[in-house]
Amino acid sequence: MSRRGDEEYDYLFKVVLIGDSGVGKSNILSRFTRNEFCLESKSTIGVEFATRTLEVEGRTVKSQIWDTAGQERYRAITSAYYRGALGALLVYDVTKPTTFDNVTRWLKELRDHADANIVIMLIGNKTDLRHLRAVNTEDAQSYAEREGLSFIETSALEATNVEKAFQTILGEIYRIISKKSL
Numbered sequence: 001m002s003r004r005g006d007e008e009y010d011y012l013f014k015v016v017l018i019g020d021s022g023v024g025k026s027n028i029l030s031r032f033t034r035n036e037f038c039l040e041s042k043s044t045i046g047v048e049f050a051t052r053t054l055e056v057e058g059r060t061v062k063s064q065i066w067d068t069a070g071q072e073r074y075r076a077i078t079s080a081y082y083r084g085a086l087g088a089l090l091v092y093d094v095t096k097p098t099t100f101d102n103v104t105r106w107l108k109e110l111r112d113h114a115d116a117n118i119v120i121m122l123i124g125n126k127t128d129l130r131h132l133r134a135v136n137t138e139d140a141q142s143y144a145e146r147e148g149l150s151f152i153e154t155s156a157l158e159a160t161n162v163e164k165a166f167q168t169i170l171g172e173i174y175r176i177i178s179k180k181s182l
């Protein structure tokens with residue numbers, strides 16, 4: 001058990017959110033950490049993170065989730081953002097094919113800057129906009145399989161699969177970490 005102030009936890013996992021501007025990274029973060037959603041597009045610049053402590057595979061895990069907070073617009077994400085990250089949620093918008101096309105560029109960025117063992121999960125967000133869908137689930141699924149990524153579709157607005165996405169990536173990280181410390 002680690003102790004920081006009053007809080008006790010078994011593990012601290014840093015997870016970063018990446019992907020094009022406007023895909024819903026901040027709202028995925030706020031849905032997971034505060035159960036909140038905001039329709040306004042924020043314009044805050046600068047890295048932000050939020051934490052949530054939860055049970056993963058029977059262990060108490062403090063997750064520290066980092067949001068680019070707009071830096072990706074200027075392609076100015078520094079290597080400090082990726083430092084120590086055990087997981088990455090690579091988000092695109094299912095209504096905007098360009099954000100899916102850019103996933104390849106984000107993967108390269110991760111492979112250039114993040115730890116080689118980082119767990120990466122591809123997330124297609126905004127599934128509530130059913131009539132505007134422009135990226136097939138099957139195409140994204142097979143892309144993820146080819147690249148060795150986990151894959152899930154979410155709606156931060158409707159709170160669909162957000163919890164599951166985090167539980168899945170934190171579980172994957174836990175399994176890697178616990179194998180290492182055997």
Ligand code: GDP
Pocket residue numbers: 020021022023024025026027028038039040041042070125126127128129154155156157158
């Ligand atoms: P970021 O730039 O990737 O952090 O994206 P934001 O979280 O700021 O979201 C950009 C815009 O998309 C905002 O207007 C959000 O309200 C909206 N948005 C985010 N997630 C969803 C979602 O799941 N469904 C819908 N319909 N809109 C969303």
